[in-house]
Amino acid sequence: MGTLIYDGSFDGLMTALYRVFLGGDTAEELIAEKDYQPGLFSTGQRVETHEGTATAMVEAIRKKISPRALRHAFYAASTGRKEAGTLVYRYIKKGFSLGKALDSHLLDPDVAALHALSRRVGRELHRLLGLTRFRLLENGVLYAPLEPDSDIIVLLAPHFALRLPRENWIIHDVRRGKAALYNRRQWVLTDLERQGRLPLDREEEELQELWKNYFARIAIEERKNPRLQAGNMPKKYWKYLVEKEGR
Amino acid sequence: MELLEKIRILADGAKYDVSCSSSGSAGASRGRGTGSTLSCGVCHSWSDDGRCISLLKILYTNECVYDCSYCVNRRTKDVPRASFTPEELARLTMEFYRRNYIEGLFLSSGVKVSPDRTMEEMTTALRLLREEQGFHGYIHVKAIPGADPRLIDRAGRYANRISVNMELPSEQGLKLLAPQKKREDIIRPMHLISQKIREEKEEKKKRRPLPQPFAPAGQSTQLIIGATPDSDTRILKLSETLYSSFGLKRVYYSAYVPVNYDSRLPDLMKPPLLREHRLYQADWLLRFYGFAAGEITGGREENLDPELDPKCAWALQNMHLFPVEVNKADYSMLLRVPGIGPLSAKRILTARKHGPVTYEGLKTIGAVLKRARYFITCRGKYYGEGLEDPVFLRSLLVDRREKGPGEQLSLFEALSPREENLLPAKAGF
Numbered sequence: 099m100g101t102l103i104y105d106g107s108f109d110g111l112m113t114a115l116y117r118v119f120l121g122g123d124t125a126e127e128l129i130a131e132k133d134y135q136p137g138l139f140s141t142g143q144r145v146e147t148h149e150g151t152a153t154a155m156v157e158a159i160r161k162k163i164s165p166r167a168l169r170h171a172f173y174a175a176s177t178g179r180k181e182a183g184t185l186v187y188r189y190i191k192k193g194f195s196l197g198k199a200l201d202s203h204l205l206d207p208d209v210a211a212l213h214a215l216s217r218r219v220g221r222e223l224h225r226l227l228g229l230t231r232f233r234l235l236e237n238g239v240l241y242a243p244l245e246p247d248s249d250i251i252v253l254l255a256p257h258f259a260l261r262l263p264r265e266n267w268i269i270h271d272v273r274r275g276k277a278a279l280y281n282r283r284q285w286v287l288t289d290l291e292r293q294g295r296l297p298l299d300r301e302e303e304e305l306q307e308l309w310k311n312y313f314a315r316i317a318i319e320e321r322k323n324p325r326l327q328a329g330n331m332p333k334k335y336w337k338y339l340v341e342k343e344g345r
Numbered sequence: 346m347e348l349l350e351k352i353r354i355l356a357d358g359a360k361y362d363v364s365c366s367s368s369g370s371a372g373a374s375r376g377r378g379t380g381s382t383l384s385c386g387v388c389h390s391w392s393d394d395g396r397c398i399s400l401l402k403i404l405y406t407n408e409c410v411y412d413c414s415y416c417v418n419r420r421t422k423d424v425p426r427a428s429f430t431p432e433e434l435a436r437l438t439m440e441f442y443r444r445n446y447i448e449g450l451f452l453s454s455g456v457k458v459s460p461d462r463t464m465e466e467m468t469t470a471l472r473l474l475r476e477e478q479g480f481h482g483y484i485h486v487k488a489i490p491g492a493d494p495r496l497i498d499r500a501g502r503y504a505n506r507i508s509v510n511m512e513l514p515s516e517q518g519l520k521l522l523a524p525q526k527k528r529e530d531i532i533r534p535m536h537l538i539s540q541k542i543r544e545e546k547e548e549k550k551k552r553r554p555l556p557q558p559f560a561p562a563g564q565s566t567q568l569i570i571g572a573t574p575d576s577d578t579r580i581l582k583l584s585e586t587l588y589s590s591f592g593l594k595r596v597y598y599s600a601y602v603p604v605n606y607d608s609r610l611p612d613l614m615k616p617p618l619l620r621e622h623r624l625y626q627a628d629w630l631l632r633f634y635g636f637a638a639g640e641i642t643g644g645r646e647e648n649l650d651p652e653l654d655p656k657c658a659w660a661l662q663n664m665h666l667f668p669v670e671v672n673k674a675d676y677s678m679l680l681r682v683p684g685i686g687p688l689s690a691k692r693i694l695t696a697r698k699h700g701p702v703t704y705e706g707l708k709t710i711g712a713v714l715k716r717a718r719y720f721i722t723c724r725g726k727y728y729g730e731g732l733e734d735p736v737f738l739r740s741l742l743v744d745r746r747e748k749g750p751g752e753q754l755s756l757f758e759a760l761s762p763r764e765e766n767l768l769p770a771k772a773g774f
């Protein structure tokens with residue numbers, strides 16, 4: 099059983115897929131560098147990420163299967179889970195034989211497994227559209243730190259570019275050390291290390307206080323229900339929530 | 346008065362209003378302003394009572410010339426009073442919005458001086474927000490009963506959604522608990538709003554979209570549950586009428602929280618949360634499952650069964666229709682199976698195209714079988730028990746989770762997107 103090792107990026111995964119489907123390599127397993135452990139009887143083969151090749155693969159998926167399948171694959175890959183690469187590979191392989199109808203084969207185990215991963219990302223994305231919190235910095239930039247399970251700031255950025263087009267903002271994935279920066283015209287993805295305490299705008303603390311008070315007051319005492327609250331808003335996201343910080 | 350103090354007072358006065366939905370219209374400022382709206386609602390936080398916070402739900406003022414006996418803001422109640430200025434409210438909304446605390450504004454109000462005066466000030470705040478601050482986020486505004494139709498029209502052009510609270514399900518209730526309000530004052534603006542929305546829809550079909558459409562996300566209302574003796578049957582009939590004749594987008598139900606002592610009010614220890622929950626479930630059946638109010642209540646003049654999900658209750662009354670073969674039933678019948686929602690029903694239909702769906706297959710596509718298995722067959726085989734014995738079956742279906750000590754367990758699932766509750770608009774992915 100052959101293993102291809104890619105760098106963990108989506109382009110890397112697409113390059114590896116290209117090698118299997120169009121380049122004549124054989125492999126049953128696609129694994130990211132960080133998860134690779136050499137086996138006793140098998141050795142993995144490393145794949146050099148190549149942007150042009152990746153783009154060709156993306157286009158092939160879009161045209162020969164569907165844009166939707168491409169989205170599912172992208173979402174699944176952003177989980178960064180160990181099995182994601184292989185699951186995407188099996189899903190796309192099915193896709194090349196089933197074509198457009200791929201996503202209607204809900205009983206197929208490869209399709210079902212991939213949809214499950216993709217749904218997980220969809221859920222987190224939807225949650226973070228609401229749970230992202232910006233702080234206004236002294237320099238006028240809105241700054242939102244996050245630690246999402248999946249690698250999704252590239253999925254959040256377009257939403258906020260549409261919503262806050264007249265602002266300068268940063269959405270920072272603190273754990274992965276990257277950020278989406280927006281300058282009132284377009285957004286780019288860059289590396290960004292963990293930040294120390296950032297200087298806040300002088301009205302920022304007042305605004306946070308207003309929000310915290312609003313948050314406390316809008317709850318109905320007679321209906322207190324912490325279990326329901328934590329079910330809807332998992333505690334893992336509280337760290338950067340202004341209204342829950344430090345609780 | 347400090348802004349902080351105002352917020353505390355005016356949030357306090359607004360918290361019993363339950364609507365928080367921000368769904369139903371999609372658009373963006375395209376660089377000219379701030380904000381966008383999504384067709385699916387977004388929750389930005391969940392307060393300590395577990396309810397979704399989507400909009401900045403707040404009163405313009407908690408001063409009120411009326412004296413409705415169920416209300417925290419009634420004239421005779423001894424509470425601190427505050428009012429915003431239009432500038433304050435516009436700024437606050439904008440600052441919260443750009444920090445992504447909220448999806449928009451939900452502005453309600455007590456009646457200061459007169460309905461016209463109140464509506465006018467609220468409208469000024471909305472105008473500032475839209476025209477001066479360039480705000481394109483979601484706005485839901487309350488129409489103040491008794492305000493001039495022209496003022497309501499103007500408010501509705503700044504808002505995405507407009508609503509008039511019915512509050513009390515019956516005329517008698519209104520007479521007793523809110524004697525200064527006339528049913529006419531509530532029904533008239535509702536009528537007016539629904540007419541306007543309908544007219545503009547027609548207009549839109551003919552011509553290009555209007556520059557400032559009236560309440561594009563429609564109209565909603567709220568009913569208080571448990572302050573009057575009205576039965577669930579009555580309430581659901583009313584909701585059905587509001588959906589069909591008035592074209593309402595949502596009816597919200599709010600368990601009455603005893604905030605005042607008044608001999609005319611029932612002596613409740615706790616808000617009837619379970620009843621509210623059952624009504625939300627039943628309401629869902631009206632809007633997305635093709636049920637008629639009469640079917641859900643079985644035509645009896647009483648409340649919903651507190652122990653059963655209303656769909657289960659209906660199924661137990663209609664056992665002759667079950668079990669349903671998942672490989673043959675059409676969409677509308679699948680939807681009637683307890684535990685199967687629009688999302689699962691659609692997935693079953695999709696999966697069926699490529700071959701028969703087995704019991705295992707149902708699990709693969711993510712259907713929840715806890716309840717469904719008693720009501721279905723897969724390729725002719727029945728996987729549950731109790732089909733012949735409705736009494737036994739009932740005991741299997743009783744909502745144990747919700748029979749705990751208080752009513753405080755997870756009662757709000759009607760408001761959170763669980764499988765049974767997913768909006769069809771979001772299905773398919």
Ligand code: SF4
Nearest residue numbers: 409411413416419455
């Ligand atoms: S008019 Fe509205 S705010 Fe005033 S007392 Fe009645 S319900 Fe309360």
